[in-house]
Amino acid sequence: MTPEQALAAAPAKAPAAVPVEGEAPEAFELDGQPMVRWTDAEGCTRVAHDRCPHRRAPLSAGYVADGVLRCRYHGWGFGGDGRCVDVPALGPEGRIPPRARLEVVPSEVPVTLPAAPTAGSWLDGDTPGLERFWHQACRLGELAPGASVETELLGTTWTLSLAADGATYSARTAEGAEPFAVQAHLDHLWLAPTAPLAPLPEVPEWGQDGWHLRRLSRAEGRFGVGLLLDNQLDAGHFAFVHTTTFGTPDAARLPESVVERDGTTVTCTMRVPIAARNLAVVEAEDDEPRSHRTMHYAFHAPLWLRLQLDYEEGLGSTILLFGFVPQGPGRARMDLDILFRRPEGFTEDQLDERLAFEEQVVAEDLHLQRLFHDLRLPLDPAAELHTKADRYSLTCRHLLRDLLAEAAATV
Ligand code: FES
Ligand SMILES: [Fe+2]
Incomplete structure (x- = not known):
């Protein structure tokens, strides 16, 4: 069965009604540690570490809707007792991991909260083994x-x-x-730097008729190289991060996907709903033009990603080529080359518009990436909480962990 056939066979799911906006929680420091404060549904002030147990995004970047603190990255919701009450990617009947909870205290009581975990292996801009690629x-x-x-x-x-x-x-x-x-x-x-353990990626469409190359502005500076990569491997954040571009609440629940690991690559295919705000030919319902696109991810370890977006309604395809460059601890660069194609072609102005839209999409990602307190990507699965919606990201991390161990053993 091809990935497309598997996706077509998957049962249709009702979209989840998840709020994507609300009041801002408050960020502050306690004993030098980043903390977050919000008011729960009973009107009680609650305090917790400013770190989501899912992917460690700062909860202070999130929002409070109906007394529930929502993480800005994937919308996990936390009640006043700290328990996770909603994982939008799983839908309303999804199983929430029992460990998905925050250590929460009333703000009037001085307590020491557990420190951030530090053990395990991490991907950062100076991780040993990366010189073998x-x-x-x-x-x-x-x-x-x-x-x-x-x-x-x-x-x-x-x-x-x-x-x-x-x-x-x-x-x-x-x-x-x-x-x-x-x-x-x-x-x-x-x-x-030394003999590479993986080949250079190939892009058959590069230079072919009908594909138009544009280059996005370079992102560089205080970024986690692994976090930048993980962000682009992940479809669960669209509804919560891309609220002004293609994100739609319908996308909060992740559809079925097909993940395959082969050598030094991991692929994933899924079909997702999008708000087609830049694709004006799509019929608008409720003033919100909607469409779907099928996404073909191809991660080439350790730090390169091809993402092909096939739009429906004859809107063509876009191929995003991400190069993530580890510069040093807490420093990274991201170069993005984009190939655009559609049946009727493009004028230069239309290509400029498409590129400007992609700049806006990436700016939404980078805004949240800049707010992370810890820029390292844990490769030890126990360092974070995962659900079945994280299967692609997790499979890529397993490959990274295996390859870096192999690199370290053969230096
Ligand atoms: S929901 Fe918080 S990092 Fe994913
Ligand atoms: Fe994104």
Whole structure:
């Protein structure tokens, strides 16, 4: 059965009615630890760590609706006693993990809440083993013949150069060390510090007629490289994070998906409802144009992602190519190249509009990413809470954990 057949065979589910807006909770510090305060349904003030047990998003970025504190990332709702009362991705009858709860106290009582967990393995901008893979060092357009640029990768500054004849690329550290290899590929110069354990990703549509390439503005700075990746692997946040672009409350409940791990890639296919606010040809109900798209994720370990969006109603396809670059601890870069195609083609203005919309989508993601207190992505499954809606992200983490262990063992 193909992924499309499996999705077609899945039973239709009623959309969940989950609020996506409400009052803002309050962020504050207690003994140097980030905390959140809100008023529950009984009018009691409640205090908890500013960390969601699901993916550790700051709860202070969320909202309070009907006395329930909702996380801004995936909408998990927490009652006044700290218990999780709703996991929107699972729907109303979904099984909520018993451990899904916050340690909550009345704000008048001085108590010490348990500290954030620190054990386990993590993915960050300096994680050992990442040197055994290819990384996007710079865009080819940043290098003129005879010129050099500097880039940071895994805490090392590399000087990248293009020979005067425009044919040969090279890289070296300040100490004169050279990498195992550099290679021009897909509009980027890729660098492998040591012999890579996974091949460079291929994109058959690259340069093909009918596909139009545009490049999104680079994101760079205080970001968790693993968090940026995990964010883009995840469809459960659309209803809560993308409220001004394509997110719709109908998308709160995640549909069936097909996840497959093969070598150093993990794929996932799912069909999701979208608010087609930028696709004006779609009929509007309640002034909210709606449509569906099928999403084909292909994660190439450790830090590259292809996401193909096939729109319905003849609206064409978009392929998003994400390169996540580990610069150092708590520092990362994200380059995004986008291929657009639709049956009638595009004018330059239409392509500019499509790109501007994608910029807005990514800005919504980055806004929340900037608010995380801890920028590391845990690779130990016990460090966070998962539901069956997290299967894709979890399968990718298992692959990452296995590959990094293999890399560490073969250094
Ligand atoms: S619901 Fe809080 S991080 Fe997912
Ligand atoms: Fe997103």
